Amino acid sequence: MPDTTASADKPQIDHRPAQTDLFNSHREQLSGSERRATWKAFAAPLTSQAGAVVENPDLVEMAVAVIGVFSEHHSDHGMTFAQIREGLRSHGVDLAPGVIETRLGHLHTEGFLEPYLSKLHQGRYVIRPAGLVGALAAQRVAEHGGIDEMVLLLDRTRAALQTANPDPRRVLNHLHTCRFTLTVFAKDLQRCVATGTSAELITLGRQHDHSGYTQQVVDLNSLITSRFDGIYELEDAGAALIDAEQFYRAQVRAAIGKVLAHGGASLNFDVLTPREYEDAAIDSTPDLLAEVGTHLLADAPEVVIDINAMIRVLDDYRPRPKDRSRPTEPPRGDQDPDPIAAIERATAETRRRRRLGLEALLAGRTEADLTSVMQTSWPAAVHILTDAMALDADRSEPFVLDIDQTLLIDSEAPVTYLHPARLIRTDCAPPATGAMTEHAQSDRNDGDV
Template sequence: MPEVDIGEVLNEDDRADIFQPTEQMNIFDSNRQQLSHTEQKATWKSFAAPLTSRAGAVVEEPDLVEMVVAIIGVYSEHHGENGMTFAQIRETLLRHGVTISPTAINARLEHLHAEGFLESYLPKVYQGKYVIKPAGLVGALAAQRVVEHGGIDEMVLLLDRTRAALQMDHPDPRRVLNHLQTCRFTLTVFARDLQRCVATGTSAELITTGRQHDHSGYTQQVADLNALVTSRFAGVYELEDAGAALIEAEQFYRAQVRAAIGKVLAQGGASLNFDVLTPREYEDAAITSSLDALAAVGAHLVADAPEIVIDVSLMINALDHYRPRSKHRIRPPEPPAGAHDPDPIAAVEQAAREAKRRRRLGLEALLGGRSEADLTEAMKTSWPAALQILTDAMALDSDKDEPFVLTIDEHLLVDREAPVTYLHPARLIRTDVMPESLESKIDQLNTTDGGDRD
């Protein structure tokens, strides 16, 4: 199937909106787009690292942080003027759909009170009503915001603070310089993190990371800020250099954002990965894009096959003419035997006859025309010779059609200097030419062994 690059149907504005973050939802909306739980915990750990004194102090469950944000909404909607009790907070949270158990909510409220997030309305013991300190409110919202956009909002806030410092009637040069350097440091850190993701991350990771970077209008804000520095501090080279360095940092950051977009479009778009855009962006494309642009993508999409329409008359006609196949199978005729085709069974029989003839000739050579021969001396020459002699003699001794009998003595001969270091004496007897005395001796041996040989 031909590949379609999703980037081909996107104009420049669409490309810039690929990583656009979603808008802020209601404080009780649990469906807003955030990082995964694992990424949230990692983000909070790095976010709270400057404030903690030991490892493991950050919560492991993101729901506990979401509950604190929900407490802010509960408190702001409460109409009482003297604060809320723990029971009122707990019941209101449960009504708003918080899924944490009441026991866990109570434990969390006790912790928030001990840490100063919740403060008694009156400084009395067992007063029982609590209010939220504004500093705790800011911390909770910052913790929520950092997992929604990965802290990218801080760059915009830093620019606003720098602009506010420059627009004062008598701006402080040191304060402005500090703000400019902080903006540059922040841009550089975000740019290098994005550069690492482009070099090592997958398309899915880049999509998740890239959506946190709100790059719309950021370049213009930096340029306007630099122009403001030049107009307010003309001739102050230290501040002008800081403004120019901020522009360079923003250009480096912009290059990494474009590299991330390019990699996502190159890999995700060419492979028809529909995770490149969010459902909202697909909905916007369906509403605002032209038919030609949509057709360029939809022309090569794999869709479900259409339903098969069966005509009833054709089905009846097919059933009328259907005849089941016969279950009786006929064996095909045997191929005619060729004049030169080898017979495998005859070949095996011929090989057996040749082996039997070879063994008989070998044993007759050892007998040398006699009816009896001692095989011990011949077996002493080498191990292969001993093995061959015993094998041939045993094979012909077990064959009823052959007139050979093999007898092996129980005595063991040992000679560590000889080629065959140990063996039993063996004799070969030919029964068709032996005298009567030897025949009676063989019958006696067979009787002693327990019967006739088969």
């Protein structure tokens, strides 16, 4: 509750323009159904039948406007219905004339508008003070959900304690009423925290924004202890009031925590009002303000196209040719590697190594039996066969590998099984005889075909 204590200094008036929250105003953020539900609960102890509460919130606003009309009228003998209707129009009430007339008749019937003189058909009316309080209370209850009544209860309890001879029974009743009220609000908050949406919790958080309420309860309990020391019933009631306030404050914190958790996760800017954002922009440091936009996602700005600039660009545009031209070859330096030449050198080196290995096996002869050499080990057999088959497949090399179909098996030898193989060199004069040589040469010629 804001501090209304008078100050000796001249109060400072904030001349900044009035700010409305993200729902346009604290009152307008409540839908008509929410306000009607609040008014129905508020009026339930006073009504005798269902449906007595108005369905259109504008009719309640009209009653408040009637109060403003009377406050601006300077007649000493009340106002007529015609004067009230004219004043309502000047206050911006745009209800239909029939609706206004019906509503004024209802306010007169229910005693809100009381005849200036207790005579029939005298036609001039004043506002009964109780009706004025009811209209203002309806607005306050709709805006704050009845939270102001808790503060009023504390003030009444404090006033009862500060009398010269406080009545213990009266003080005890006030304490019980305060505790009951706190418990009811706390239970409602607990339910909303469990089932309510973020928007509902934001509204509740603003309604329950009474930062000094805890201190008022503590001060009240201290006053009870000092005035009624030794009366345990009152002391117990004061302690129970503190427990109820702590339970209520825990639910308020839970509601705020849920709003902050959901609002931070969903980047919901409705958590704060525009005035709070403005104060943060003025009072906070640049580092704190920078943290606000750390995880924000923003749409790219719209592309603004200048028609005249677009026409100039089209006039100067020249389409690219469809034919692709090969880029110029960069100048080659002395140290630039040639990957193709490197591959060719590696191939030639491998071929030379294989030729030297096979020539060593031939030892100057045109033919050599490779069987005994391959029987020394499996790696040797694989190496010899690989080199011989590679050079046999190369037509530029004069080597032919002849593998017999006979299978030699020796479980005691390093190479347990293999086929007999012969290596033949064809660039030398062939021997006079030798069926194996003629057979190998025939295979070589078939391969050329």
